[in-house]
Amino acid sequence: MRAPPLLLLLAACAPPSGAAATPTLPGWEPASDAPWCPYKVLSEGPEAGGGRLCFRSPARGFRCQAPGCVTLVSAGGSLRAHVLRNRSVLLQWRLAPAEARRVRVFALNCSWRGTYTRFPCDRVLLGASCRDYLLPDVHDSVRYRLCLQPLPLRAEVAAAQPELAECLEFTAEPAAMQEIVVAMTAVGGSICVMLVVICLLVAYITENLMHPTFRRPSRRRQS
Numbered sequence: 566m567r568a569p570p571l572l573l574l575l576a577a578c579a580p581p582s583g584a585a586a587t588p589t590l591p592g593w594e595p596a597s598d599a600p601w602c603p604y605k606v607l608s609e610g611p612e613a614g615g616g617r618l619c620f621r622s623p624a625r626g627f628r629c630q631a632p633g634c635v636t637l638v639s640a641g642g643s644l645r646a647h648v649l650r651n652r653s654v655l656l657q658w659r660l661a662p663a664e665a666r667r668v669r670v671f672a673l674n675c676s677w678r679g680t681y682t683r684f685p686c687d688r689v690l691l692g693a694s695c696r697d698y699l700l701p702d703v704h705d706s707v708r709y710r711l712c713l714q715p716l717p718l719r720a721e722v723a724a725a726q727p728e729l730a731e732c733l734e735f736t737a738e739p740a741a742m743q744e745i746v747v748a749m750t751a752v753g754g755s756i757c758v759m760l761v762v763i764c765l766l767v768a769y770i771t772e773n774l775m776h777p778t779f780r781r782p783s784r785r786r787q788s
């Protein structure tokens with residue numbers, strides 16, 4: 566049984582199996598020799614197509630700083646989500662060197678909880694060199710569930726020995742009140758500047774137009 570072309574294409578960006586292993590547990594950032602992360606978004610629904618292969622640069626040096634960011638960690642500790650105030654979520658994950666050499670593709674499954682049932686989000690396939698993914702445009706006050714599962718290259722191995730998925734849930738807090746406060750501050754500052762300009766203009770008109778100063782004609786010196 567041959568592997569699907571998509572898995573082979575994503576695996577092309579993975580490090581070789583004979584690469585030297587790192588003696589310590591790798592961090593949350595990808596290796597320095599992996600400048601790009603190949604991924605493919607598979608939309609849900611009856612009209613969903615195969616999607617197209619895309620590339621994104623990793624978020625190196627990212628730091629989650631409160632109050633504009635909240636970090637959530639999965640039960641296993643290998644997956645974490647940084648919920649940002651701009652309605653986006655940055656996912657990061659890590660693997661031990663021995664596990665990373667066996668992985669060729671990561672499958673990211675997403676769903677959100679409705680009133681009576683759960684609704685699926687777009688499914689994402691990421692290359693083995695990827696260690697983060699940005700989930701944009703999440704809805705406020707909606708409970709999301711994200712699961713990341715490492716998949717081997719061969720489909721029969723994945724069916725026989727499925728890898729366990731790391732899952733976490735989060736809710737993006739509404740940012741409407743914060744946007745209102747920022748807008749009111751900006752409008753208040755503009756009004757203050759306009760009032761200062763109007764006061765200066767009134768003072769200038771009062772001083773120069775309402776009370777003009779008449780200069781006496783200078784006497785010419787008689788020769």
